[in-house]
Amino acid sequence: MHIAVLQNQPHIGAVDANLAAVQSAVEDVAFDLLVLPELFATGYFFHDQSQVRRLGEQVPDGLTTRFLMELAATKKALVCGGLVEREGDRFYNSAVLVGPEGFIGCYRKLHLFYEEKLWFAPGDRPLEVYDWGTARIGMMVCYDWRFPEVARVLALKGAQVLLHPTNLVQPYCQDAMITRCLENRVFAVTANRVGSDTKPDGSSLTFTGRSQVVSPRGEVLCRTNVDDETVLTVDIDPGEADDKLVTEHNHLLSDRRPEYYDPVTGKQL
Amino acid sequence: MHIAVLQNQPHIGAVDANLAAVQSAVEDVAFDLLVLPELFATGYFFHDQSQVRRLGEQVPDGLTTRFLMELAATKKALVCGGLVEREGDRFYNSAVLVGPEGFIGCYRKLHLFYEEKLWFAPGDRPLEVYDWGTARIGMMVCYDWRFPEVARVLALKGAQVLLHPTNLVQPYCQDAMITRCLENRVFAVTANRVGSDTKPDGSSLTFTGRSQVVSPRGEVLCRTNVDDETVLTVDIDPGEADDKLVTEHNHLLSDRRPEYYDPVTGKQL
Numbered sequence: 146m147h148i149a150v151l152q153n154q155p156h157i158g159a160v161d162a163n164l165a166a167v168q169s170a171v172e173d174v175a176f177d178l179l180v181l182p183e184l185f186a187t188g189y190f191f192h193d194q195s196q197v198r199r200l201g202e203q204v205p206d207g208l209t210t211r212f213l214m215e216l217a218a219t220k221k222a223l224v225c226g227g228l229v230e231r232e233g234d235r236f237y238n239s240a241v242l243v244g245p246e247g248f249i250g251c252y253r254k255l256h257l258f259y260e261e262k263l264w265f266a267p268g269d270r271p272l273e274v275y276d277w278g279t280a281r282i283g284m285m286v287c288y289d290w291r292f293p294e295v296a297r298v299l300a301l302k303g304a305q306v307l308l309h310p311t312n313l314v315q316p317y318c319q320d321a322m323i324t325r326c327l328e329n330r331v332f333a334v335t336a337n338r339v340g341s342d343t344k345p346d347g348s349s350l351t352f353t354g355r356s357q358v359v360s361p362r363g364e365v366l367c368r369t370n371v372d373d374e375t376v377l378t379v380d381i382d383p384g385e386a387d388d389k390l391v392t393e394h395n396h397l398l399s400d401r402r403p404e405y406y407d408p409v410t411g412k413q414l
Numbered sequence: 415m416h417i418a419v420l421q422n423q424p425h426i427g428a429v430d431a432n433l434a435a436v437q438s439a440v441e442d443v444a445f446d447l448l449v450l451p452e453l454f455a456t457g458y459f460f461h462d463q464s465q466v467r468r469l470g471e472q473v474p475d476g477l478t479t480r481f482l483m484e485l486a487a488t489k490k491a492l493v494c495g496g497l498v499e500r501e502g503d504r505f506y507n508s509a510v511l512v513g514p515e516g517f518i519g520c521y522r523k524l525h526l527f528y529e530e531k532l533w534f535a536p537g538d539r540p541l542e543v544y545d546w547g548t549a550r551i552g553m554m555v556c557y558d559w560r561f562p563e564v565a566r567v568l569a570l571k572g573a574q575v576l577l578h579p580t581n582l583v584q585p586y587c588q589d590a591m592i593t594r595c596l597e598n599r600v601f602a603v604t605a606n607r608v609g610s611d612t613k614p615d616g617s618s619l620t621f622t623g624r625s626q627v628v629s630p631r632g633e634v635l636c637r638t639n640v641d642d643e644t645v646l647t648v649d650i651d652p653g654e655a656d657d658k659l660v661t662e663h664n665h666l667l668s669d670r671r672p673e674y675y676d677p678v679t680g681k682q683l
Contacts, residue, residue, distance in 0.1 A: 255671045259661045271674055291597050291666070293562035294675040301677035317596050317632055324593035327586050328560050363586055392528045397560070402524045405540055406563040408570035 146279055146306075149176035150377040152356040152369050154340035157188030158196065164212050166374075171216070174376050177279065179216070180336040181226030182356075183238065183287050183310040186212075190260070190342030190350045197264040201231030204241055205248035214243045221245045223277060226336075227286060227310040235266045240284045240310050242275060250275050250284070255295065258288035274302040280383035287311040290318045290325065300329035301398065305386035309335040313353045323363045330361040330397050331386045339372050361386045415548055415575075418445035419646040421625040421638050423609035426457030427465065433481050435643075440485070443645050446548065448485070449605040450495030451625075452507065452556050452579040455481075459529070459611030459619045466533040470500030473510055474517035483512045490514045492546060495605075496555060496579040504535045509553045509579050511544060519544050519553070524564065527557035543571040549652035556580040559587045559594065559604075569598035570667065574655035578604040582622045592632045599630040599666050600655045608641050630655045 151170060155163040163186045171179060183189070186209045187200045204210050209228045217224040223244050230239035230251065237253040238261055253268035254261075272295065275282045283299030285307055290296075299307055307325070311318065322333045337356045343349035357368035358379050367379045389397040420439060424432040432455045440448060452458070455478045456469045473479050478497045486493040492513050499508035499520065506522040507530055522537035523530075541564065544551045552568030554576055559565075565576055576594070580587065591602045606625045612618035626637035627648050636648045658666040 255674055256669055257663075259663050262663045267671065268674070272677075288664075291660075292670060293566065293597055294670070294672075297562065298675055298677045320589065321593040321596060324590040327590060328562055391560075394526075394528050394531045395557075400525055401561060401563070402536065403563075405524055405537070406567055408541075408567045 146381050146383055147175060147177045148334060148358060148379050148381055149174055149179045150334055150336045150356045150358060151179065151181050152336065152354055152373065152375050152377070153182060153185055153338055154374050155185060155188045155338065157190065157342050158200065160186050160200065160208065163187070164209070168216070170374070170376055174378065176220060176222050176378060178223040179220070179225070180308050180334045181224070181310060182336045182338040183227035183240070183312040184229065185226045185310065185338065187229055188342050189312040189338070190344060191264055192344055194264060197229060197236055201229045201236050203232070204228070204230050204239065204251045205243070210241050210243065210248065213241060214247055217243045218245050223282070225284060225308040225310065236264060237268065238265045238286060240286050240308070242282065242284060242308065244277065252284035252286065254286040254289065256288050256292050272298045272302065274299060274304045276303070281305045282308060284308045287313060290321055293325070293328065296325040296329050296331065296333070300331050304331055305383040306332040306334065306381070309333055311335055311337045313337050314350045316353055319355045319357055319368070322357070322359050323365065326359045326361055327363040330389050332361060332381055332383065333359045339374060361388070415650050415652055416444060416446045417603060417627060417648050417650055418443055418448045419603055419605045419625045419627060420448065420450050421605065421623055421642065421644050421646070422451060422454055422607055423643050424454060424457045424607065426459065426611050427469065429455045429469065429477065432456070433478070437485070439643070439645055443647065445489060445491050445647060447492040448489070448494070449577050449603045450493070450579060451605045451607040452496035452509070452581040453498065454495045454579065454607065456498055457611050458581040458607070459613060460533055461613055463533060466498060466505055470498045470505050472501070473497070473499050473508065473520045474512070479510050479512065479517065482510060483516050486512045487514050492551070494553060494577040494579065505533060506537065507534045507555060509555050509577070511551065511553060511577065513546065521553035521555065523555040523558065525557050525561050541567045541571065543568060543573045545572070550574045551577060553577045556582060559590055562594070562597070565594040565598050565600065565602070569600050573600055574652040575650070576600055576602040578602055580604055580606045582606050583619045585622055588624045588626055588637070591626070591628050592634065595628045595630055596632040599658050601630060601650055601652065602628045608643060630657070
C-alpha cells in the first residue's frame with residue numbers, strides 16, 4: 146500500500162485557495178492512501194464562532210468532502226482529511242475518509258484541545274474501524290494522541306493503520322506515536338501542518354510539522370521537518386500489523402488483563 | 415523528595431552476594447526513596463522451576479523483603495525492589511514497597527514477559543496506590559510498560575510517582591515511559607539492570623540499562639548508560655504530578671471520554 150502524507154500551510158479561512166494548493170501538491174503524486182492534516186482547508190486558530198459557522202460544512206455534502214471524493218476518484222485511492230463539520234447548530238472537529246466510490250466514514254474528535262472547546266462540540270460517536278479490503282483503517286485527530294485509549298480501542302477493533310490528521314502545536318506527539326504503535330502493533334500516519342495562525346488580537350499558534358509514518362515495530366518509516374510544505378510517500382504492508390506476537394509467549398492483545406483495568410471497581414473495563 | 419535509582423548486575427541465584435553488593439552500593443548515598451530493579455537479588459533468566467522454587471520467598475517474611483526493610487529503617491526512607499514471591503505453590507514476579515516502619519505493599523506483575531510465563535503465575539491483585547504523605551506511589555514491573563492501562567489506572571487512582579523495577583531486554587521502554595508520563599502527568603522511576611544472564615544451554619539475555627527518572631512533563635531528569643552498575647539520584651517534587659492542566663481548557667484526566675473507551679459495547683469502561 147503506497148501511502149502519501151501531505152504537510153501543508155493553509156491560510157485561515159481561505160478554503161478555495163487551500164484546496165487548490167492541495168490539488169496542486171498531489172497532482173503528480175501516486176498513492177493508494179493520502180492523509181491530510183486536521184482542518185487542512187480552513188486553518189486552525191479561529192477568531193470567533195461566526196468564523197467557525199461560516200467555515201462549517203455538512204458531511205458528506207459540503208465542499209471539502211466533495212473535493213476529497215473527487216480527488217479519491219481521480220487517484221483511485223483512499224483519502225482522509227480534517228474539516229469543520231456542521232450538523233444543525235453543532236460544529237465538530239472531524240476527519241472524513243473517502244474512497245474512489247465516495248464517502249466511507251466520518252470521525253468526530255473525542256478530545257478537544259485548547260480553544261477548540263469554545264467552537265466545537267466533543268465527538269459523540271464511537272470509534273470505528275473501516276475494513277477496506279487492502280487495510281483496516283481507524284481515524285483519530287491530533288490531541289487524541291494523548292489518550293492511549295483511542296489507539297487502543299481502534300487496535301482492539303482490528304485497525305491495522307491509524308490515520309491521524311493533526312495541527313500540533315506541542316513537540317511531544319510525534320515521538321509518543323511511536324509508543325502508540327509499539328503498544329498496539331499498528332501503523333500510524335500522522336499528517337501535521339506547518340506555519341502559524343495569528344489572530345487579529347496578535348495571539349498566534351505555531352505548528353510543529355514533522356509529519357510521519359510509524360510502523361508496528363516503532364520504526365519511523367519517514368518523517369519530514371518542521372517547516373516545509375511537502376508530500377511524503379512510503380510503502381507499507383498493513384498485514385504486518387496483524388502480527389501481535391512480541392515473543393513466542395507474548396501476544397500483545399491477548400496478554401491484556403482487562404479485569405484489572407478499571408480503577409473504580411476493579412471489574413472488567 | 416530525594417530519589418535514588420540503583421542499576422545493578424546481579425549474578426543468577428547468588429542472593430547473598432547480590433544483596434551485599436546493593437548494600438555496598440548505597441552505603442554512602444542519602445535518599446528518601448530508593449528503587450531497585452526487578453528480581454534485583456536473584457537474577458532473571460531462570461534455568462528451571464526448581465531454581466525458581468529455591469529462590470522464592472514469602473512476603474514480607476522472606477530474606478529479601480527483610481533486607482529491604484532493614485535498609486529502609488537505616489536510611490529512614492522508602493525502598494522498592496523486585497523479587498520472586500512464593501505463596502504456597504505459586505510464584506509471582508513481584509515488587510515490594512517498604513518504609514522505615516516496615517512493610518507497605520506488594521505488587522504482583524500483571525503482564526508476564528517471555529519465559530516468565532513458564533515460572534510465574536500472573537498477578538492476581540488490583541493495582542494499588544500507597545499514600546505515603548510525601549508522595550502517592552504506584553508500582554509497576556518491567557513489561558507492564560507496554561500496556562498503557564497500568565500507568566493509567568495508577569494515575570486515575572491518584573499516583574504521583576510510578577516505581578518501575580525492570581529487567582529490560584528490548585530497547586523501547588525507556589522512551590515509551592516518557593509517553594506514560596506525558597499521558598498521565600506523573601513521575602516514573604525506572605530501575606533497570608545491566609549485564610547478561612546465560613543459561614547452561616548457552617542461551618542468554620542482555621539487559622539494556624538506561625535507568626531513568628522522567629517528570630510529568632516528559633523531561634528525562636536523569637538517565638544512566640547501558641552498562642554501568644551505578645546509583646542515580648535526583649530531587650523531585652511529587653506535587654508537580656497533581657497539575658493536570660495541559661492548557662487552561664484541558665485537564666488531562668477530566669478530558670477523558672470513558673463512555674467511548676469500551677471496544678465491545680461502547681459503554682463506560
